[in-house]
Amino acid sequence: MARKHPEPVQDVKKRRDAALSALVGGVPYIQFLGIRFDRRGDELTALLPFDEKLIGNPFLPAIHGGVTAAFLEVSAIIELSWSLLWEDIESGAISLEDLQAGTLPRLPKTIDFTVDYMRSGLPRDAYARARVTRSGRRYASVQVEAWQDNHDRPFAHGAAHFLMPRRESE
């Protein structure tokens, strides 16, 4: 049997980018904070460009601890949702038309979230990457880390548990 011809790279990118933009673009709070996601294959990096409205202590000045927590939480939930969607994006089970219309399956819900503050967030751009450490049928665990100028000196990290969406068959 002849090998299936690989899909053109631009079609693959188009579908992946549409999935990411459906996941992120539809959430008002993510837009409010100005968070964007950079994608390399299946790897995501969250980006929080600095803005005056993110300041918590105007005398230092420093990014609000709540903004840091929210940034970590958004990064964690998007990473987990992305990992859940990935196979369906790749197989084409979720169509490009659905993605462009913003139609997505149900997403996980946060059960709890813990954040450790290692340094104060400086008034400049921040980045975050999350890692799904366990993805079960009902629960998932995610770890997430945020840094600014120097990746080796993270300013905060978080750990979260999520309740997985019920499958349609259940």
Next chain:
Amino acid sequence: MSERKAQFAKQFINAIPHAGALGMELTQIGDGKAEISMPYDPKLVGDPKTGVIHGGAVSALMDTCCGAAVMSHPDAPAGTATIDLRIDYMRPATPGHSIRTQAECHHITRSVAFVRAVALDEDDDNPVAMATGTFTVEGR
């Protein structure tokens, strides 16, 4: 709440750009306790299908309220910073209602302040979220 404390509380919140961006209003402060309310706003929605506020906005509210509680404690001389904060999300906040948080600094040492907080909407008996945190004690 005394006139002077109330004035201080108002200035405290007004000086935080992000608290203003979220529309936070400090309704009570003193003796290690604080209460802050955040109005419902469509721009803070986390799930557009249901209109429920994003957990991150609740975290920001909890963090601010816990910090305010620490600063209002008689044994806390100056500023404070969050060491860690854990939030349990018990249920989604009802869309359209403001979220109120009540925080209490229940123990303080020379270096660390221990705080717990609760987030409520219109149903006082059924909290939306609870938080436990530790904060630094500065300027001593």
